[in-house]
Amino acid sequence: MDRVIVGAAIVDDGRLLVGQRAHPDDVAGLWELPGGRVEPGESESDALVRECSEELGVEVTVGERVGSDVPLPGGAVLRIHSAVLRGDAVVQAVEHKALCWVGVDEVAAVDWLPADRVLIPDLEALLG
Numbered sequence: 001m002d003r004v005i006v007g008a009a010i011v012d013d014g015r016l017l018v019g020q021r022a023h024p025d026d027v028a029g030l031w032e033l034p035g036g037r038v039e040p041g042e043s044e045s046d047a048l049v050r051e052c053s054e055e056l057g058v059e060v061t062v063g064e065r066v067g068s069d070v071p072l073p074g075g076a077v078l079r080i081h082s083a084v085l086r087g088d089a090v091v092q093a094v095e096h097k098a099l100c101w102v103g104v105d106e107v108a109a110v111d112w113l114p115a116d117r118v119l120i121p122d123l124e125a126l127l128g
């Protein structure tokens with residue numbers, strides 16, 4: 001089975017959270033959705049909760065799938081779920097260079113990782 005990289009489309013107050021990668025050098029500075037690899041024995045939802053805790057210092061509640069799987073180089077796929085912050089949590093850039101909340105009119109202008117560009121229409125639809 002292909003490896004799954006899960007990403008969280010965290011929406012709060014009508015805006016989407018995007019994170020600027022700090023590493024590796026070839027993608028540092030580009031923007032992504034928080035997330036990462038699903039570890040063996042872990043559900044996709046558990047992986048998203050773990051990654052958001054590690055990367056953002058917040059607890060999230062995971063929602064429905066957003067868009068279709070996006071193939072990544074090396075045989076993995078990128079799979080996005082919507083998510084919301086639990087309580088009054090405030091995100092922190094623990095692992096990213098920066099975090100930014102973007103509105104529906106700004107999603108297409110984000111300097112995304114290549115794979116994430118495929119998801120722009122789905123992310124715009126999510127934000128309504």
Ligand SMILES: Nc1nc2c([nH]c(=O)n2[C@H]2C[C@H](O)[C@@H](COP(=O)(O)OP(=O)(O)OP(=O)(O)O)O2)c(=O)[nH]1
Pocket residue numbers: 005006007031032033034035036037038072078113114115116
């Ligand atoms: N998290 C995340 N990864 C993405 C996105 N788009 C995309 O192509 N990727 C790629 C970049 C990486 O090759 C891979 C995930 O890497 P990662 O560094 O976030 O995952 P991880 O924390 O589990 O990995 P590791 O550093 O522990 O090895 O997926 C995205 O929107 N979010």
